[in-house]
Amino acid sequence: MNDGILDEAYERLHRTGPEFQGWLSNHGPMAVEALVRHGHQSRVHRWLDGYLGRLDEVPRGLHPIDDWRAALGDVKRAGDWLTYFDRQLRERPWREVLGTWWPRLLPGIAAGATHGVIRVGHAVRALDLDGENRQRLTELSQALGYWASRWQPVPGADRLLTGDPDLPGTDDIDVDAALAGLPRIDDQTGGVRDRLVRLPGVPRWQPALTTVRPARNPAEAERGLTSLVYRASLDYLRFGHAEPVMLVHAVTAPTAVLRTLPALDRGLWAPSFAAAWAATAAMTSVYAPTDGIAPPTVTPATPAEVFARAARHGDEHVVKLADAVLDAHAVSGDDRLLTAPGYAGQLI
Structure with missing residues (x-):
């Protein structure tokens, strides 16, 4: 190809x-x-x-x-x-x-x-x-x-990755509600390493992280990852103005995990979803503002045009975000996703 x-x-x-x-x-x-x-x-x-x-x-x-x-x-x-x-x-x-x-x-x-x-x-x-x-x-x-x-854990995610059956959580994996319930660190200064170490000091961080219980089977893990990429893409439209580069990774990290699933033993799919959720949750909590803004208006375009605009823009984060949201759009058909790369292009 x-x-x-x-x-x-x-x-x-x-x-x-x-x-x-x-x-x-x-x-x-x-x-x-x-x-x-x-x-x-x-x-x-x-x-x-x-x-x-x-x-x-x-x-x-x-x-x-x-x-x-x-x-x-x-x-x-x-x-x-x-x-x-x-x-x-x-x-x-x-x-x-x-x-x-x-x-x-x-x-x-x-x-x-x-x-x-x-x-x-x-x-x-x-x-x-x-x-x-x-x-x-x-x-x-x-x-x-x-x-x-550069191996670095997300603080508090170890029980999620081991599939601890005693974790609290709902019967259904509700990524939308879990993302909406994430707390924010008070001091949003410094680089990502500085910010991540502040998470254990946030009283609501651990319970919010474990709101999403471990997937019970590979199919549930795949659905959870697909939902996570979709919801994180929509969240970029609400929060991206605050950290237009770093919040791209809340979308591209779970996308990378989702794309890797077919090359992995299906027994690894559930911990893969747990890790992706922890990554997106952490990036959201350390970079996104508490209150989002109304999604921006970007000129409508086909998926091919969306990526072509990103390619012309040339910034590596805009290109990678376009690549990720086109995957999510192909599954969901939600045209709102197609505005995210153009918005990132305006911000970056």
């Missing part, structure tokens, strides 16, 4: 590290995959010409990963993690590596402001739809390595 353009883009990007300017995420692999997926191959190399100059080189390793548990979340070991997963994916089938590491990485879904899981979701889609080759396997290895090096 990509006529080699995506693989060429990966070749250029794999000379760069997963972060730059301290700890900003390298969005290049995610953005170019979305551009190619929606038929905008002609923009990829020109877009990269303008983006690559911002990036850092691939980080050097210190020593091989031996105790992986001790190395999780140690960004100083980023180079070691990249080397580790490169070797893993040369020696074992990619679905086997993903199946082994997904449950290990999932509790740290907040990694890099959720960019770890988002990059993995794009890499898995490329492999799943286009087939495997060296460039796509390398991309998955770098995505997994990034997630491992």
